[in-house]
Amino acid sequence: MKQAVMTAPGIITFQDVPVPEPGPAQLLLRIRRIGVCGSDIHVNHGLHPYTKYPVVQGHEVSATVERTGQGVSGFDPGDLVTFMPQVYCGTCLPCRTGNYHICDNLKVMGFQTTGAASEYLAIAADKCLKLPPKISLEAGAMIEPMAVAVHALGRLGDVKGLRLVVYGAGPIGNLVAQCALGLGAADVLITDTSEHRLGIAKACGIRHCVNPATSDLEVAIQAAFGPDRADAALECVGVEATMTQAIMFARKGSIIVVVGVFGDKPKVDLGLVQDRELQLRGTLMYRREDYAKAIELLVSNSVRLEALMSAHFPFDHYAEAYRYIDSNRDKTMKVFIDF
């Protein structure tokens, strides 16, 4: 079978490897779609701090079960599935207390260990989740980023009735905003400096879409939510400017979830965090229950994913997907590799 290997930043070669045998408790998956995400793009540019080359990418996946290994129950050939790409140790303190998503020895498929960029993949059945057949292959591959959003929202506890500001209307910010509403948030204001991304957010049903480059964000937040402003905020960009806004415009005593991945170290006013009793909370990936909730949100039609599906490239043209992304920067939301 064909396997795509990134041998150096920006260089993808194909190698011929044997189709793996599913071991006991494993499934052999036939890969159908891979979604390309921001972290993959960092790897393509040589800017991902925790990835070495060569690397087989692919962690946002929909696949069909080709064959089941010994002792597998609950899956049949032909089932549509996605999987959780975390590889964790099971013995460290976070793992022992149910927080395997922040395992001390965490590895993620497609970054520190082999991802799904091949025609077939053998993987533990207990990492796989069955998807209802009516879900599209693209939506199946978007369960992973949706689970990121659901987990980030979970860092606020129950979001029912909350009014939220989401900084950044890229794929993750958009999904955070949509999942928030799907989980019962009262209202969401989303920001971005890209009118294109704000237009997509609007099309996805986000009521307040604000460009802080052209309008006063503080005024916009008060206009949307009144003088008490938002109950909480989620920073989904990972740059100094938005983190600064999140801190400046937060209601006293409120929580800011730090979702964005920071390339450069931001310089922010921790004096305000102290003085206003703000709480900064990190979030990393997801647990199984976040995947389950993401699937529920999809099945109940609580999110609109079509507007986020930007382009498709055949597996043979994997590298072209990255060239497309680089030359269509903020016009691109989710690009898929088709098998």
Ligand SMILES: [Zn+2]
């Ligand atoms: Zn991703």
Ligand SMILES: [Zn+2]
């Ligand atoms: Zn661990």
